[in-house]
Amino acid sequence: MMKVLKDKLYLVALAAAAIAGVVGWTQWFAGAPAHSDGAAVTITIPALSAEAKAGQALFEENCMTCHGPHATGSDQGPPLVHRIYEPNHHADISFILAVRNGVRAHHWPFGDMAPVDGVSDKDTLRIILYVRELQRANGIE
Numbered sequence: 001m002m003k004v005l006k007d008k009l010y011l012v013a014l015a016a017a018a019i020a021g022v023v024g025w026t027q028w029f030a031g032a033p034a035h036s037d038g039a040a041v042t043i044t045i046p047a048l049s050a051e052a053k054a055g056q057a058l059f060e061e062n063c064m065t066c067h068g069p070h071a072t073g074s075d076q077g078p079p080l081v082h083r084i085y086e087p088n089h090h091a092d093i094s095f096i097l098a099v100r101n102g103v104r105a106h107h108w109p110f111g112d113m114a115p116v117d118g119v120s121d122k123d124t125l126r127i128i129l130y131v132r133e134l135q136r137a138n139g140i141e
């Protein structure tokens with residue numbers, strides 16, 4: 001009888017330890033850095049063409065608050081130097097439409113992007129040149 005009780009206690013202790021282990025693991029996992037708040041990436045910054053430099057100035061004025069310095073992302077918007085935005089997946093027209101019409105959140109947890117006033121299609125084309133040069137220098141093409 002005593003022996004059976006001891007065995008039972010042993011099993012209960014084992015189960016408790018297993019649960020504690022799982023909970024601990026889940027908490028550790030949840031705390032691991034995820035791309036949920038700061039999506040920022042580290043990139044190589046190339047020597048830019050004159051056109052891309054003009055785009056950089058426009059980008060810094062109109063896009064950087066959300067897309068971060070050199071389009072590396074911030075806590076308010078995603079990096080554009082990212083596989084998701086390679087030319088095959090997000091062609092130049094998607095940049096023009098994003099600036100004209102805004103973007104409904106679909107890839108990231110940052111919320112919608114509002115249309116950006118005061119940036120012409122021509123300005124956006126310069127910004128695209130800048131972003132594409134950054135992308136190419138980081139193997140995204």
Ligand code: HEC
Nearest residue numbers: 062063066077094095098103105106107108110111113116
């Ligand atoms: C107020 C913040 C904010 C500003 C300013 C902003 N963006 Fe965005 N942008 C976002 C967010 C957030 C997303 C991601 C939406 C998603 O897919 O979840 C995004 C997505 C995009 C996309 C992807 C579009 C698509 O089809 O998925 C492009 C391209 C883009 N932005 C370009 C720009 C350019 C160029 C500028 C400056 C002229 C700019 N953004 C300014 C917040 C911003």
